Amino acid sequence: MKTNTVNQNDIRALWMFLGLILVGSVAPFFVYPTLLMKLLCFALFACAFNLLLGFAGLLSFGHAAFFGGSAYITGYLCRDLGLTPELGVLAGAVFGGLLGAVFGLVAIRRAGIYFAMITLGLAQLIFFLALQMKFTGGENGMQGIPRGHLLGVIDLSNNIAMYFFVFTIFMAGLWLVYRTIHSPFGQILKAIRDNEARAISLGYDVNRFKLLAFIISASLAGLAGSTKALVFQLASLGDVHWHTSGEVILMTLMGGLGTVLGPVVGAATIVSLQNMLADKVGSWVTVIMGALFVLCVLMFRRGIVGEISARMNKPR
Numbered sequence: 001m002k003t004n005t006v007n008q009n010d011i012r013a014l015w016m017f018l019g020l021i022l023v024g025s026v027a028p029f030f031v032y033p034t035l036l037m038k039l040l041c042f043a044l045f046a047c048a049f050n051l052l053l054g055f056a057g058l059l060s061f062g063h064a065a066f067f068g069g070s071a072y073i074t075g076y077l078c079r080d081l082g083l084t085p086e087l088g089v090l091a092g093a094v095f096g097g098l099l100g101a102v103f104g105l106v107a108i109r110r111a112g113i114y115f116a117m118i119t120l121g122l123a124q125l126i127f128f129l130a131l132q133m134k135f136t137g138g139e140n141g142m143q144g145i146p147r148g149h150l151l152g153v154i155d156l157s158n159n160i161a162m163y164f165f166v167f168t169i170f171m172a173g174l175w176l177v178y179r180t181i182h183s184p185f186g187q188i189l190k191a192i193r194d195n196e197a198r199a200i201s202l203g204y205d206v207n208r209f210k211l212l213a214f215i216i217s218a219s220l221a222g223l224a225g226s227t228k229a230l231v232f233q234l235a236s237l238g239d240v241h242w243h244t245s246g247e248v249i250l251m252t253l254m255g256g257l258g259t260v261l262g263p264v265v266g267a268a269t270i271v272s273l274q275n276m277l278a279d280k281v282g283s284w285v286t287v288i289m290g291a292l293f294v295l296c297v298l299m300f301r302r303g304i305v306g307e308i309s310a311r312m313n314k315p316r
Helices: 002-029 035-055 064-079 083-107 112-132 159-181 183-194 197-201 206-232 242-255 262-281 284-299 302-313
Strands: none
Touching: 002 035, 002 159, 035 159, 035 183, 035 206, 035 242, 035 262, 064 083, 064 112, 064 206, 064 242, 083 112, 083 206, 112 159, 112 242, 159 183, 159 206, 183 197, 183 206, 197 206, 242 262, 242 284, 262 284, 262 302
């Protein structure tokens, strides 16, 4: 019976990834590629955050530090040192993981609201460093980041080529998240989330698992930020601001916490609405986003994907 369940899950995952590849392959020919690239960057960012909160039960208010910090690193390496885009993005992901290790070593010593506040405080340190350091450009941000040539051959100044580069990174990140949560490591994370005391009594080094989850999540968030820096050729203070951390929480909760596709749907919803409403309502878009979030929490407590999944699996 267990084997059949595993096989069914694998088949569903295969169809899910094939469907995403199909939709993603044709999307840039019908939708503005830059909007799609922004959506994919934030979807990967939300998936990274969901891995930490949805499956490890750790609420971080400082994920913008990894997202924006890696954007600055990639921008510096590609613009000032002339690295190729693939090496710049890889370096950004590595930086995000290293910064996540530092944050994690400090933050995992506490739990709950104390953990969240520690991550927020550490993220504010990164924000002020980005504001004061010369190479970041201060309030003007780091501008003129070149997209370059992928593998020295493919010109990423072409929006379609850049889109498929971003789409490949997103699919690789989503696959990594899926494999992580469906591995023995992921099952232990869920056990820690549901009952940490019991996991400790079973002999698991809970802090070590939390730290590894934090590092993986930070690396993926850094990967998303690095990719966004290349897409918009800009790394700004907004990327490391606490508002960005709040935005990714909103995306994850609205889409469905603890689901694979929930953060993707949440990111697509928020980014699309922001794009449609920005020119029409101006700064009121933040108010509208907040109202939609409240309605979503009241009507869809599991999030959009979580609620749909629960209703589909509900026994008749």
